[in-house]
Amino acid sequence: MDSFFLLSVALAIAASLSLNVGKGVQKWKVRVLGAGRLAFTPPHRRDLAIWAAGVGLTTVASVLYSLALKFSDKPSIVSSLNGVGLIGLVLFAWAVLREPIGQKELGGAGCVLAGAFVVGYFDTPIGHAQEYSLHGFALGALGVVAVFGPLVLFSVRTRRMHGFTFGALAGVLIGMGMLLGDIALLRAGNDFFAQLRYPYPYAAVGIGTIALAFTQVAFWRSTAMVVVPTVSSFMILAPIAFEYLTFGTLLAPLQYAAVAVIIGGVVLLTTGEANGRSAEVAGQ
Numbered sequence: 001m002d003s004f005f006l007l008s009v010a011l012a013i014a015a016s017l018s019l020n021v022g023k024g025v026q027k028w029k030v031r032v033l034g035a036g037r038l039a040f041t042p043p044h045r046r047d048l049a050i051w052a053a054g055v056g057l058t059t060v061a062s063v064l065y066s067l068a069l070k071f072s073d074k075p076s077i078v079s080s081l082n083g084v085g086l087i088g089l090v091l092f093a094w095a096v097l098r099e100p101i102g103q104k105e106l107g108g109a110g111c112v113l114a115g116a117f118v119v120g121y122f123d124t125p126i127g128h129a130q131e132y133s134l135h136g137f138a139l140g141a142l143g144v145v146a147v148f149g150p151l152v153l154f155s156v157r158t159r160r161m162h163g164f165t166f167g168a169l170a171g172v173l174i175g176m177g178m179l180l181g182d183i184a185l186l187r188a189g190n191d192f193f194a195q196l197r198y199p200y201p202y203a204a205v206g207i208g209t210i211a212l213a214f215t216q217v218a219f220w221r222s223t224a225m226v227v228v229p230t231v232s233s234f235m236i237l238a239p240i241a242f243e244y245l246t247f248g249t250l251l252a253p254l255q256y257a258a259v260a261v262i263i264g265g266v267v268l269l270t271t272g273e274a275n276g277r278s279a280e281v282a283g284q
Contacts, residue, residue, distance in 0.1 A: 012078045015061045015085075018060050021092055028097055029047040075178045080115075082232045113265075114258075117258075133245070133246055133248075137242060175235045179243065
């Protein structure tokens with residue numbers, strides 16, 4: 001691994017910690033949004049400031065992710081390291097949110113971390129100039145609408161799979177935003193500031209804002225240990241699919257096996273007995 005790749009890994013891990021802990025902070029004080037205008041007055045104002053700090057951490061994460069993309073040739077590698085931030089989330093959920101952490105949750109987090117490590121460690125540089133297809137990206141976007149449209153309607157009407165549905169949608173949108181950020185850097189010749197001349201980074205910010213809103217919806221009826229791993233995992237999976245559709249890039253077979261391990265980790269994280277109990281409390 002060369003120095004540029006190591007720098008990309010370090011930036012991606014820092015971004016992952018900032019994103020995951022930031023979302024944990026948002027979950028901590030998300031109920032303040034239900035106060036409406038009163039959120040700007042005591043005693044709600046302090047909770048609103050804490051929630052805003054969580055949003056600030058996720059904003060910092062987006063900048064760090066953009067920098068990480070500058071030193072890597074695959075968005076999927078950068079996004080895969082998002083699983084590392086689950087360490088920060090697990091500690092935050094246990095220490096601050098007082099959410100119970102059982103063996104399934106710890107095992108699931110371990111699977112995500114192990115899978116993310118394998119995906120990153122066995123990466124090989126592309127070694128040629130990258131070209132992209134916006135038609136492929138648009139096709140992927142249509143697929144997202146086709147899958148999540150009915151799923152969102154089902155979740156809203158039945159109040160089931162709420163945290164998973166909106167968390168997964170938020171993760172997919174963040175992943176799409178990362179691909180747009182990579183396209184912007186390619187158009188700008190890998191110049192971090194020159195990319196601002198193109199519409200892609202602004203589209204990425206818009207998509208990220210929508211993802212933030214969906215994350216808050218997921219937090220309203222579910223726990224951080226359900227929502228955030230789901231967001232993180234789909235943020236890992238979405239760039240892999242969109243990278244193939246947009247750049248025609250394939251990963252090594254072992255990396256795809258690691259992705260399957262990540263998915264298994266998500267299942268453990270979102271179906272653990274501890275999460276089942278705390279999710280019931282969150283939905284009340």
